[in-house]
Amino acid sequence: MRALVQRVSRARVTVDRGRTAVGDIGPGLCVLVGVTHDDTPARAVKLADRIWNLRIMDDDNGVMNCSVADTTRAVLLVSQFTLYGDTSRGRRPSWLAAAPPEVAEPLVEAVGDELRRLGAEVASGRFRAEMAVELVNDGPVTILLEV
DSSP states (O other), X not given: OEEEEEXXXXXXXXXXXXXXXXXXXXXXXEEEEEOBTTOOHHHHHHHHHHHHHOOOEEOTTSOEEEOTTTTTXXXXXXXXXXXXXXXXXXXXXXXXXXXXXXXXXHHHHHHHHHHHHHTOEEEEOOTTSOOEEEEEEXXXXXXXXXX
């Protein structure tokens, strides 16, 4: 599993060409999650733990010493199969490494469930929908996690 984690001052995801907001947070983390063929529920739990405890939030001195668990507890979780795009050949990415939706959806949901179990306030996108993700990257801080 891969997660692109962005520290944000706000983020939201809409569907229906921007008409319907399905997830919205203030300060916290916007997390794009990609799933590949051999990912497991155990990896989903491990990824959630890494996201929850990743120390990229500022402390009172403006130093990245805190995690979202220590601060806002807000996470916007969005499924993103393109994180497994292979651009090593040609001009068009190959999506073969991305898990099919019926495999990916329960694993992305497992990440969200584990984050909630840990204490996060999780907002999310809508699986298999055309989504628009709006965010203000705070810092900017963007980290790629892989488990």
